Amino acid sequence: MPSLNAPHTSERHPFQRLQSQLADLIALTPAGDRLPTEPELARRMGVSRATLREAMRTFEGQGLIRRRQGVGTFVVSHNHVIESGLEVLQSIESLAAKIGLEVTLGTLQVMRLSANQDQAAILSVPEGTPLLEVSRVIQAEDRPVAYLIDLLPEEFLTLDDLQDGFTGSVIDFLLRRGSPPLVNSLTEIHAVAASSEIARALEIQRGDVLLMFTARLFSGEGQVVDYSYSYFLPGYFRFHVVRRVG
Amino acid sequence: MPSLNAPHTSERHPFQRLQSQLADLIALTPAGDRLPTEPELARRMGVSRATLREAMRTFEGQGLIRRRQGVGTFVVSHNHVIESGLEVLQSIESLAAKIGLEVTLGTLQVMRLSANQDQAAILSVPEGTPLLEVSRVIQAEDRPVAYLIDLLPEEFLTLDDLQDGFTGSVIDFLLRRGSPPLVNSLTEIHAVAASSEIARALEIQRGDVLLMFTARLFSGEGQVVDYSYSYFLPGYFRFHVVRRVG
DNA sequence: CAGTGGTCTAGACCACACG
DNA sequence: GTGTGGTCTAGACCACTGA
Numbered sequence: 001m002p003s004l005n006a007p008h009t010s011e012r013h014p015f016q017r018l019q020s021q022l023a024d025l026i027a028l029t030p031a032g033d034r035l036p037t038e039p040e041l042a043r044r045m046g047v048s049r050a051t052l053r054e055a056m057r058t059f060e061g062q063g064l065i066r067r068r069q070g071v072g073t074f075v076v077s078h079n080h081v082i083e084s085g086l087e088v089l090q091s092i093e094s095l096a097a098k099i100g101l102e103v104t105l106g107t108l109q110v111m112r113l114s115a116n117q118d119q120a121a122i123l124s125v126p127e128g129t130p131l132l133e134v135s136r137v138i139q140a141e142d143r144p145v146a147y148l149i150d151l152l153p154e155e156f157l158t159l160d161d162l163q164d165g166f167t168g169s170v171i172d173f174l175l176r177r178g179s180p181p182l183v184n185s186l187t188e189i190h191a192v193a194a195s196s197e198i199a200r201a202l203e204i205q206r207g208d209v210l211l212m213f214t215a216r217l218f219s220g221e222g223q224v225v226d227y228s229y230s231y232f233l234p235g236y237f238r239f240h241v242v243r244r245v246g
Numbered sequence: 247m248p249s250l251n252a253p254h255t256s257e258r259h260p261f262q263r264l265q266s267q268l269a270d271l272i273a274l275t276p277a278g279d280r281l282p283t284e285p286e287l288a289r290r291m292g293v294s295r296a297t298l299r300e301a302m303r304t305f306e307g308q309g310l311i312r313r314r315q316g317v318g319t320f321v322v323s324h325n326h327v328i329e330s331g332l333e334v335l336q337s338i339e340s341l342a343a344k345i346g347l348e349v350t351l352g353t354l355q356v357m358r359l360s361a362n363q364d365q366a367a368i369l370s371v372p373e374g375t376p377l378l379e380v381s382r383v384i385q386a387e388d389r390p391v392a393y394l395i396d397l398l399p400e401e402f403l404t405l406d407d408l409q410d411g412f413t414g415s416v417i418d419f420l421l422r423r424g425s426p427p428l429v430n431s432l433t434e435i436h437a438v439a440a441s442s443e444i445a446r447a448l449e450i451q452r453g454d455v456l457l458m459f460t461a462r463l464f465s466g467e468g469q470v471v472d473y474s475y476s477y478f479l480p481g482y483f484r485f486h487v488v489r490r491v492g
Numbered sequence: 493c494a495g496t497g498g499t500c501t502a503g504a505c506c507a508c509a510c511g
Numbered sequence: 512g513t514g515t516g517g518t519c520t521a522g523a524c525c526a527c528t529g530a
Binding site: 054 | 499500501502503507508509510
């Protein structure tokens, strides 16, 4: 069908109509069931696969569907939401425990490295200081929902420390050990698009939207103990904060 | 060039190489200058226009470039960042004033409407209660950077109120008037992809990532005075919060 | 009007999961 | 192998801007 395009002149907002059709389809499909394949859906909706996929992104971003390469697209069962105020710093693990949600540790990676210029500046240590980088994926309801990276001087955490009863959470470990004394954390809040690497870790698509926190954790003496950046899948977390009126 | 694809077998991460080439190009281009056209860039990089555009999304999301239909793609001049803690509720206008950044009111829309079921639930008013919806676009450095919508019962704000010295900010207006007394706001933090409508208002692309706040503003008696949802362009805002160690 | 980015199409191949 | 989603291509038309 070459040229003669004009496919949408009869509709004011054809893309929105497509989205609404898909929304209906998803709503009518029992949770856990597989949707028709993409070529089939595209044919049925009368659009190209590229356009269909563009429309599907919306629903994936809301956590309503999950696409798995080589398997299919599935309607997600209604999930628990991890809800938390930001006033108090807590590990995801303790948050989840509080609401009775079971979370498991996905891949855990620990790397020793030497502080480069940026890292040195952030942690207020000399360049070349030995650091430990702990990255982990958190799973809930059998899918990755968060990707957390901690970066801290070996002074505060060593590979050996992790041999014994490490649950995945650096904060929980430091708190349990009691030293160094932790006081507070300065957390920045961002929205980002997933890079290829992070998309892979969280089993989502490159470009999908993520909530991101970066945090410096301070000890009593105002020392930076830990720098972390965390990525959260929308739909699984609800963070809130109470703001005073100035 | 039909078939015989294998365009990327010689490269481990061809897409990342493309991104890195683009990053170099953007870095070397003086702020404010226009980049080559998309077809030209695609040819030069040896990829299709679709692939090029996919890679460009990254940089637009970081606020490094700005694409303007009918005009071209421009490297963005280094911009001020509106930085703020979330502990205290302030209007964007007062935030900007504090850091000496000039912001202007873009399009302002005010609508009277009657509370539907959802709105009634959120505001704790009976269905059908007359409401006022105030939506506005905030501009900084000559481009839209935030889209804010306030929804509140006419009991608290009427069309007439807006005739006289309304600067755009509902909060500032209520504070200045002093009634009802405002105490705090419960704000939820989300990351979302821009819908077509919001993309249009903010002059970005559908699907671009945005930081979103939803907030209920409470009076002294625990009454919901205002419900707002706000969309922020990444790169122009830096919100942070200090978290106590539990 | 010409030229730009915005969108869509049709088709191909790749990467992956599962039998 | 077979079939799924993931990615890319080449080309077309649309919507918009500004001369």
